[in-house]
Amino acid sequence: MRKYAIGVDFGTESGRALLVDVSDGREVATHVHPYADAVIDALLPTSGEKLPPDFALQNPTDYIAVFKTAVPAVLAKSDVDPADVIGVGIDFTACTMMPALADGTPLCTLDEWKDNPHAWVKLWKHHAAQPEADRINQTAEEMGESWLSRYGGKISSEWFFSKALQILDEAPQVYAAADRLLEAADWVVWQLTGEEKRNSCTAGYKAIWSKREGYPGEAFFAALDPRFEHVVDQKMSRDIYPIGEKAGELTEEAAAWTGLQPGTAVAVANVDAHVSVPAATVTEPGRMVIIMGTSNCHMVLGEEEKRVPGMCGVVEDGIIPGLFGFEAGQSCVGDHFAWFVENCVPCTCKEEAESRGVNLHQLLEEKAAQLAVGESGLVALDWWNGNRSTLVDVDLTGLLVGATLATRPEEIYRALIEATAYGTRVIIEAFEDNGVAVDEIVATGGLPGRNKLLMQIYADVTGREIKVADTDQAGALGSAMFGAVAAGAGRGGYDSITEAAQHMARLKDIVYTPIAEHQPVYDRLYAEYVTLYDYFGRGENDVMKRLKVLKARARS
């Protein structure tokens, strides 16, 4: 009898369920449920209040709707007997965090708190906690906190304690009312199983926790704010569950939402990026997985802990049990191209695309592919949404140099693609310079299947072969794999994620190989990128930050 697992992948705009055959990883049925409130970055749905700049909130009710809608949909589409579904795994954007009562009730669902933006879920791309991140970084440096170098020397405004501290700063009454502050990833697992079990991946990558050292000490939190001293014991938990473990079993209530059987195994929560690594066949050092979508996430495994300046973090057991998982990221990749297509492409292109039955991205890719390397004369810094690795600075902004009156849209489009490839090369070189090997790349996410030019440029710029995971939904597949591991071999699943990967994950046939004659030209262009990167990114000319200050003042 065939057994199945379901992965539920909570993205930025929607949640996806994927029903997978445990024996071979075949993707049997999938369903996407868009969040009703999507990303809340303009007006608060309850009060209609205008949100401050850089806020990005979500409504947790939308997450439960995914269980109620997408999971029954894949059962219906596949005609699989719920009794044959042995496990459920979930993955989530992170750090996406929320305040809740002790019983898990989100504060934003309560009349008392629903009109306060800080009672809502703070989505990963909520960037308004930069002052708090700055304070955390400065305090950590002053106090010589040893954990800082695990995170490349700087923690991000996106992370757990930046967001938690912002709640305390700006809405102390919300902070006081929050019995729990937790990742939405852990919250949805809690809703499925009835038990709060926090996962090692978000704890390690987003909340400064490590298996060996735990959280930062209370003296550190107290130095940030005396009221913050006991944040871990008051509102979090020191019981952290390794990924790959079973969190619990479906409650009757959750079984009713999903149409699955009560008692179905549920895996400890995971992060969308990290869960994609085994889904891309990678369970060993040397092969970097890049998830290429709105942003890029770079993950690679190592036998030893190395501290790499500017990476997002290194977490033991953070990706694959038994190895150190290294993560880096670029905060603006597909978002870049989408911004460009929406804001900067003239009607003539749109008309040409329509007349030829292609979309604008396809048209621009095709035209850009006809350019020789270096022909555009353009170099960009891909910082339209700041720089995550290696500078960890959301206040950096985009730059384009080299435009002339003959510059065409497809040239700028190509320059933006190339800039993201240079950014990836900076990250790879940072890893290799610090003893973390990156011999090969496996790509996954939305972009690899959509843009061959981009893939070839990445191969040419990085000088590495790029393979592509054979799934369009690596997050959901990886979650299903972890669901199969939560069930275990005894119930028809697997006893380890490595074993699951051997059966359930595979690569496509296509391989992007660096083109020899492109590489020397890209080496020169990359050298220009690095010079600009250092000049604008490392303090020599902080014009980007000063312009942001003027911008904020002009708007106030």
Place this chain on the structure above:
Amino acid sequence: MRKYAIGVDFGTESGRALLVDVSDGREVATHVHPYADAVIDALLPTSGEKLPPDFALQNPTDYIAVFKTAVPAVLAKSDVDPADVIGVGIDFTACTMMPALADGTPLCTLDEWKDNPHAWVKLWKHHAAQPEADRINQTAEEMGESWLSRYGGKISSEWFFSKALQILDEAPQVYAAADRLLEAADWVVWQLTGEEKRNSCTAGYKAIWSKREGYPGEAFFAALDPRFEHVVDQKMSRDIYPIGEKAGELTEEAAAWTGLQPGTAVAVANVDAHVSVPAATVTEPGRMVIIMGTSNCHMVLGEEEKRVPGMCGVVEDGIIPGLFGFEAGQSCVGDHFAWFVENCVPCTCKEEAESRGVNLHQLLEEKAAQLAVGESGLVALDWWNGNRSTLVDVDLTGLLVGATLATRPEEIYRALIEATAYGTRVIIEAFEDNGVAVDEIVATGGLPGRNKLLMQIYADVTGREIKVADTDQAGALGSAMFGAVAAGAGRGGYDSITEAAQHMARLKDIVYTPIAEHQPVYDRLYAEYVTLYDYFGRGENDVMKRLKVLKARARS
């Protein structure tokens, strides 16, 4: 009996005739004749040969067509008796130069030479003679040529000897066949009067001539190329006629072309920019005239010769007899906005503009005007077409810094306008730092009437009042004024250009005054511009030039 003068203004794409009442400057009739071959920058019309990069040629036959079409048209439209037209003046883009036989026949009209691009007119924006300009500058520096500082320390690829030397370098047979190398301005006057008389304005600003020192010495030309030693005596002339003089009178043939009477006074040729100064009421020091169109040209008068780094030139009697005329320029202003609107504005804007019955420039201006100073967070270097003043470097390219995913087209549009205003402020500060006063600005050209936002930004950024000349065709009006001076008071005209300006030129009522609260923010933005200007423009990071080299290689 009323008397009239006609100004003929030869622009980049077309020629314009303007018939003006000499008594009060009233513009009675105007007519524009587009050049059939316009700007020849892709294929040579005769052979269909693909032109090299940066070539920009013209067909001199198109100039004669302006006399044959536009002048009769203004006579017909105004119903003025040709006998009452007392003088004709012409102004031209410059340096726009050509090779001709001794009788004035352009080489490109001869079967023998018509297929050679170097036999054609080289338009002002022909930028392919940069290697020759570099050689001239380097040689002049090495030889300690005293004239170099009259031109801000560098001569341009656009200028006469750069272009002449390029002919010698690339087409020595054309060079040998050319009995005359001359400005198209002087050539058209020659066609009208039958006499070759070269004007002091183009000689001074474009051909390194000065009233006191003449041309560079033959040793200098010989150092550039032994065959170039006698270029002045072999192919040019040392007889230079001051502007404001009469060049001659209309021949029978030219009278037949134009419908005017033989014997009508014709003024010595002038340059479109310089002739606009008296048309903008300026005949004294302290008031800078800026001609704002596809490019900006800045002119100001002084009592003494000052040498200002990076300006285009200082020429005694170059603008107004008896004063030193200082010129500076920005090579990309309206061209900038046109490029942006054509290449970078999405359909949504176009649809909005159409639905509201405005053009895209108007729509973007309106949206940009709603932004506070600094709100875009953007700064640009306005070098899409290189930098004329103060860097004199065509290999510089455009830069935009500060973009985010929230950046809108109107924000970039405004940043481009602001960048050109910063560029103007750099020029003004260079003048003032070197003892040339700029107390006030008088604007003319196409932009002042079209874009109030731009005018206000220029006032805010420069901190100076801006007035606007009350004519939409200052070049043609100025030429008509010089036509009236060529005729002289005895024939119903004037004996000096100052006198002509008092009667024939006026300002509009509108005055743009700096807004006090904008200035401190613009001072800060300007400081950022200057830092970037120096970094990218003065050798600290020559990325723009290196990208141009890679671009040229990629295309070869």
